[in-house]
Amino acid sequence: MSTTDTAVDATARARDLLGVSRLTNQALTSWLHGLRGVDQVGCEARAAGLGTRSIKNDSKRWAIDLAISMIDLTTLEGADTHGRVRGLAAKALSPDPSDLTTPRPAAVCVYGDMVATAKEVLGDSGVKVAAVATAFPSGRASMPVKLLDTKDAVTAGADEIDMVIDRGAFLSGDYLTVFHQIAQTKAACGDARLKVIMETGELVTYDNVRRASWLSMLAGGDFIKTSTGKIQPAATLPVTLIMLEAVRDWRELTGEMVGVKPAGGIKTSKDAIKFLVAVNEVAGEDWLDNQWFRFGASSLLNDLLLQRQKMKDGVYSSATYIADDSPSTAY
Amino acid sequence: MAERVDVRKTYKLYIGGKFPRSESGRSYEVYAAPTRAGASPKFLANASQGSRKDARDAVTAARGAQAGWAGATAYNRGQVLYRVAEVMEGRRAQFVEEVRASEGVSPSKADSLVSQAIDRWVWYAGWSDKLPQVLGGLNPVAGPFFNISAPEPSGVVAVLAPQESSLLGLVSVIAPAIVTGNSVVVVSSKERPLPAITLSECLATSDVPGGVVNIVTGDAVEIAPWLASHRDVNGIDLTGAAGLQGEAWGEWERAAADTLKRVIRPGGAGAAAIEPDWSVEPGLQRMSTFLETKTVWHPKGR
Numbered sequence: 001m002s003t004t005d006t007a008v009d010a011t012a013r014a015r016d017l018l019g020v021s022r023l024t025n026q027a028l029t030s031w032l033h034g035l036r037g038v039d040q041v042g043c044e045a046r047a048a049g050l051g052t053r054s055i056k057n058d059s060k061r062w063a064i065d066l067a068i069s070m071i072d073l074t075t076l077e078g079a080d081t082h083g084r085v086r087g088l089a090a091k092a093l094s095p096d097p098s099d100l101t102t103p104r105p106a107a108v109c110v111y112g113d114m115v116a117t118a119k120e121v122l123g124d125s126g127v128k129v130a131a132v133a134t135a136f137p138s139g140r141a142s143m144p145v146k147l148l149d150t151k152d153a154v155t156a157g158a159d160e161i162d163m164v165i166d167r168g169a170f171l172s173g174d175y176l177t178v179f180h181q182i183a184q185t186k187a188a189c190g191d192a193r194l195k196v197i198m199e200t201g202e203l204v205t206y207d208n209v210r211r212a213s214w215l216s217m218l219a220g221g222d223f224i225k226t227s228t229g230k231i232q233p234a235a236t237l238p239v240t241l242i243m244l245e246a247v248r249d250w251r252e253l254t255g256e257m258v259g260v261k262p263a264g265g266i267k268t269s270k271d272a273i274k275f276l277v278a279v280n281e282v283a284g285e286d287w288l289d290n291q292w293f294r295f296g297a298s299s300l301l302n303d304l305l306l307q308r309q310k311m312k313d314g315v316y317s318s319a320t321y322i323a324d325d326s327p328s329t330a331y
Numbered sequence: 332m333a334e335r336v337d338v339r340k341t342y343k344l345y346i347g348g349k350f351p352r353s354e355s356g357r358s359y360e361v362y363a364a365p366t367r368a369g370a371s372p373k374f375l376a377n378a379s380q381g382s383r384k385d386a387r388d389a390v391t392a393a394r395g396a397q398a399g400w401a402g403a404t405a406y407n408r409g410q411v412l413y414r415v416a417e418v419m420e421g422r423r424a425q426f427v428e429e430v431r432a433s434e435g436v437s438p439s440k441a442d443s444l445v446s447q448a449i450d451r452w453v454w455y456a457g458w459s460d461k462l463p464q465v466l467g468g469l470n471p472v473a474g475p476f477f478n479i480s481a482p483e484p485s486g487v488v489a490v491l492a493p494q495e496s497s498l499l500g501l502v503s504v505i506a507p508a509i510v511t512g513n514s515v516v517v518v519s520s521k522e523r524p525l526p527a528i529t530l531s532e533c534l535a536t537s538d539v540p541g542g543v544v545n546i547v548t549g550d551a552v553e554i555a556p557w558l559a560s561h562r563d564v565n566g567i568d569l570t571g572a573a574g575l576q577g578e579a580w581g582e583w584e585r586a587a588a589d590t591l592k593r594v595i596r597p598g599g600a601g602a603a604a605i606e607p608d609w610s611v612e613p614g615l616q617r618m619s620t621f622l623e624t625k626t627v628w629h630p631k632g633r
Contacts, residue, residue, distance in 0.1 A: 314560075315557075315560035315561065315562060315586075315589075316387055316390070316557065316560070316561040316562060316563065317562045317563070318561075318562035318563030319394075319563070320562065320563070321562060
């Protein structure tokens with residue numbers, strides 16, 4: 001299927017869903033602004049409430065393993081080297097060499113030029129390679145460049161593409177541009193799954209987060225993702241809650257499942273488990289799988305491994321007992 | 332004048348330079364030592380009853396602070412510790428009152444104990460830039476090399492503070508561990524925690540970086556096993572095991588051996604552990620135990 005066909009498909013489907021004969025910015029605007037507004041106080045209170053659940057030991061064991069299997073082990077630094085990416089990929093293959101029952105993370109997430117390096121190490125191990133594309137993290141490049149960036153990563157073997165939306169266009173109300181960019185990028189992905197980064201830290205309001213979520217799903221994103229990790233605040237629980245509601249409601253509407261990926265700022269097992277509680281409570285059990293939920297993180301894996309060792313051995317562990325992947329400090 | 336309402340004290344822990352409540356939410360009542368038989372005990376304050384998770388958080392804080400503290404120059408560490416002695420001197424009256432009430436001694440005895448405690452702190456502070464000269468140095472070797480040994484801190488040290496000597500003993504176990512660049516997690520005396528709490532207020536208002544000293548009040552019997560087995564703790568001082576109800580410091584030493592921790596045993600022998608006499612000059616052993624020796628070879632020649 002050619003690039004244009006898929007983009008046309010997305011537009012046709014959007015027309016159907018919106019019940020309009022021509023997909024205009026005005027039609028998109030009235031649809032997105034017709035979504036129910038987010039009750040900020042209620043949303044934050046609910047997120048805080050979900051964070052207070054007491055998790056018993058057996059559940060915690062299960063949750064830690066699940067969380068490890070949901071990690072997109074990430075390095076996105078200007079200082080990345082092939083050696084560093086190989087090291088990270090090796091860590092994904094055996095996260096805890098002292099305990100081979102430890103599950104593997106879902107994917108390794110790198111810049112496009114590192115895809116081949118990561119792929120070489122990971123091979124057909126089942127650990128996927130995700131590449132950020134479309135002029136990550138700012139997204140400030142012309143469309144042909146963004147598409148080329150995407151195709152380049154896919155050609156190099158990326159299984160998943162993490163794209164950024166044009167926040168400038170979104171915030172100025174040019175939803176149609178954002179829609180087309182996502183649809184075209186999706187078309188350029190071919191078989192690779194597309195994660196749409198909304199950079200919620202720049203979207204200002206929860207209402208905008210909800211609108212961006214719906215817009216991304218409408219345009220064909222396979223995943224909606226909070227952040228690049230380069231902007232603060234990154235993945236917060238309330239924002240993720242809104243996104244989880246969006247994917248739940250999207251399935252009600254269309255029957256299709258879309259994944260959610262909070263990224264950036266999730267550093268501890270405790271945080272990760274709070275997110276899993278939210279997934280279960282808001283979206284439902286179907287999303288408790290690394291096909292549908294991911295954590296974008298680098299240091300989170302180390303903390304999960306420490307907690308896993310603590311659960312197994314009954315004594316508090318130390319970073320000395322975890323393979324040192326010298327993670328970047330940004331996550 | 333209208334009668335004042337009592338300001339009832341409810342103290343918290345000292346972790347990472349902050350004063351958090353115990354994660355467990357527990358607190359316990361602290362009473363003065365009885366001065367005569369049959370007298371009803373006098374209520375002093377409420378103290379937080381620290382849990383294993385508080386100790387875990389304290390170890391995390393101590394680990395985070397350790398590299399920076401060890402990286403400061405020895406001269407600077409000495410100055411920072413001397414500043415603590417200054418702050419303690421400013422709070423002398425409070426310390427005297429708390430030591431008197433906690434230990435049930437006379438005011439003059441309490442005054443003398445506080446003086447000794449501050450002097451002990453200054454004594455240890457002075458060692459910061461001298462210890463490397465005493466414990467390290469140039470080793471004679473048969474070859475054209477310089478061979479130089481220098482002591483380095485072990486890392487994070489868990490300290491069970493003495494149960495009886497609430498200030499002098501406390502200072503005598505904390506100061507030697509930190510002067511060399513270690514950071515510490517201290518479990519205070521359970522029955523007599525007030526001087527330790529006041530010391531934490533002194534530390535918080537001096538220049539000691541947050542996390543270098545962490546003080547958890549509560550029951551060492553409950554917390555010590557977790558510190559002894561903690562893989563991120565590099566040394567443990569079991570001095571406070573003496574006089575504990577249901578103590579099993581042999582078990583703790585065994586757990587510590589699992590991860591090759593440096594250990595200071597309590598005084599005395601076997602189950603009859605006793606507290607040392609804190610009034611005598613301590614010597615270097617409490618400092619040198621929590622040190623590693625690094626030796627480097629360097630070629631001589633022109």
